Amino acid sequence: MTDVERLSEARNAALQKIGRNVYLFQRMEGMLKFLDSISRYKVSAEDIESFRNGGKPAVPESRLSMGLAAKSALNKLYAPEDPDEETDLSGEVRMSWSVRLEATNELIENHRKEIKSVVDERNWLIHT
Numbered sequence: 001m002t003d004v005e006r007l008s009e010a011r012n013a014a015l016q017k018i019g020r021n022v023y024l025f026q027r028m029e030g031m032l033k034f035l036d037s038i039s040r041y042k043v044s045a046e047d048i049e050s051f052r053n054g055g056k057p058a059v060p061e062s063r064l065s066m067g068l069a070a071k072s073a074l075n076k077l078y079a080p081e082d083p084d085e086e087t088d089l090s091g092e093v094r095m096s097w098s099v100r101l102e103a104t105n106e107l108i109e110n111h112r113k114e115i116k117s118v119v120d121e122r123n124w125l126i127h128t
Helices: 003-039 045-052 066-077 105-127
Strands: 040-044 094-098
Touching: 003 040, 003 066, 003 105, 040 045, 066 105
Parallel strands: none
Antiparallel strands: 040 094
């Protein structure tokens, strides 16, 4: 095998690994955006009617960067439970749900650091 062939083979292997990592980061980004969108959701009957008629949500999660989606999802998932949140006496028809995780402050901080590390690695790969 010539030097040119070896170089070409090494380049192709490197590009495959980079492509695989980009794909995996995209999957992670999609999962973070999904978690952000479902972790706390509120909608009124008026909102539902607006969506049926072609309206769009105010801030679609699909437009968030990976870092903002991660921050938003973690803030919602680890938010303390608010007992006043579900009390709505306005008489308006509403639907809401939320998903919350309970953890120690140390575990939450570790998760934030790990997610930040992944976001930083992704940004380095994509933007360098």
